[in-house]
Amino acid sequence: MPRTLWWEANQLKMIDQRILPLQYEILAYTDYRVVARAITDMVVRGAPAIGAAGGFGMALAALQSPARDRDGLLADLAQAQAVLDAARPTAVNLSWATARIMELARRAAPADADGLRAAIIAEAQRIADEDVEINRRMGAFGAAIVPEEANILTHCNAGALATVDYGTTLGVVRAAVEQGKRVHVWVDETRPRLQGARLTAWELTQDGIPMTLIADNAAGMLMRLGRVDVVLYGADRVAANGDVANKIGSYKLAVIAKENGIPCFAVVPTPTIDLSLAHGDLIPIEERAAEEVTQVGSERIAPEGVAVYNPAFDVTPARYLTGIITEEGICYPPFEQSLRRAVEAAERRRADG
Numbered sequence: 001m002p003r004t005l006w007w008e009a010n011q012l013k014m015i016d017q018r019i020l021p022l023q024y025e026i027l028a029y030t031d032y033r034v035v036a037r038a039i040t041d042m043v044v045r046g047a048p049a050i051g052a053a054g055g056f057g058m059a060l061a062a063l064q065s066p067a068r069d070r071d072g073l074l075a076d077l078a079q080a081q082a083v084l085d086a087a088r089p090t091a092v093n094l095s096w097a098t099a100r101i102m103e104l105a106r107r108a109a110p111a112d113a114d115g116l117r118a119a120i121i122a123e124a125q126r127i128a129d130e131d132v133e134i135n136r137r138m139g140a141f142g143a144a145i146v147p148e149e150a151n152i153l154t155h156c157n158a159g160a161l162a163t164v165d166y167g168t169t170l171g172v173v174r175a176a177v178e179q180g181k182r183v184h185v186w187v188d189e190t191r192p193r194l195q196g197a198r199l200t201a202w203e204l205t206q207d208g209i210p211m212t213l214i215a216d217n218a219a220g221m222l223m224r225l226g227r228v229d230v231v232l233y234g235a236d237r238v239a240a241n242g243d244v245a246n247k248i249g250s251y252k253l254a255v256i257a258k259e260n261g262i263p264c265f266a267v268v269p270t271p272t273i274d275l276s277l278a279h280g281d282l283i284p285i286e287e288r289a290a291e292e293v294t295q296v297g298s299e300r301i302a303p304e305g306v307a308v309y310n311p312a313f314d315v316t317p318a319r320y321l322t323g324i325i326t327e328e329g330i331c332y333p334p335f336e337q338s339l340r341r342a343v344e345a346a347e348r349r350r351a352d353g
């Protein structure tokens with residue numbers, strides 16, 4: 001499989017995740033506004049992949065801008081940043097990536113617009129390449145907490161498709177397998193968008209990693225019966241105190257895991273950590289269309305006109321998490337300190353090139 005998204009001949013190319021696994025199609029983008037719509041519509045999804053798409057979206061905006069100097073380009077980029085950031089509110093990687101491009105555009109050495117455009121494209125590419133490196137590092141740290149012959153329970157898709165490549169949670173699974181551990185993954189189907197059934201199941205099957213698909217509601221029973229050794233899931237945003245926003249349904253997994261003495265880890269690249277928010281209740285939670293709940297695919301299952309509440313994410317309070325796996329090591333409580341140390345280490349690494 002190629003990367004989830006990549007830059008080619010001044011276009012952004014992305015695998016269309018809405019139609020996997022039944023169809024496999026690559027879409028090409030030349031307009032940042034269309035990229036923003038693709039993020040909202042979940043052509044691309046998963047916090048790190050959304051972040052990389054935001055970076056490349058800014059690169060497209062730079063190419064679309066007719067500006068001849070830095071000030072003109074900055075004005076057009078600021079407009080693109082606002083449009084892209086609004087595409088999905090919970091995954092902080094999106095605004096992190098667009099802000100990083102803005103910062104570069106303000107400070108980069110070339111003062112002429114074309115020099116800046118080239119520097120912006122290079123920075124977007126760096127964001128994408130760094131994501132793959134981060135996932136490899138995180139996988140190596142995370143594999144250490146995966147027991148031999150572990151039964152791992154996961155939710156949603158935090159795999160290669162949710163990132164540029166390799167995955168966060170599935171990166172940990174892949175690293176464990178690469179170390180020779182014989183693992184089996186319980187895959188939550190993940191209503192309503194079925195990222196588990198469609199995407200995680202597809203990835204694991206392609207890699208030949210043993211897995212079993214379950215309805216979301218089966219997870220509690222499996223944990224009570226001792227058939228889960230560790231719960232691993234990703235994150236869209238982590239507050240400074242370690243509260244984790246992830247796909248709706250993650251919270252109850254962590255609570256049931258704690259009740260049953262099962263370790264539960266979030267697997268989180270540092271760009272997903274938002275130290276500006278003191279706790280998880282400050283994280284904006286996206287609400288999505290009612291049709292995602294009243295329909296399965298395109299088929300209606302609920303009566304016409306029924307009231308629907310469809311939050312896309314929930315917050316796991318930090319006290320339910322055993323640890324947070326990052327590319328700078330595994331953070332343990334008190335998370336205020338360990339997360340800050342991880343973010344600072346990542347910033348130093350980036351500054352050192």
Ligand code: MRU
Pocket residue numbers: 045046047048091155156157158159162163167168169195233234235236246247248312
């Ligand atoms: O709505 P989605 O599919 O974008 O939600 C994705 C998740 O909840 C993932 O677990 C999270 O973004 C981490 S991906 C490495």
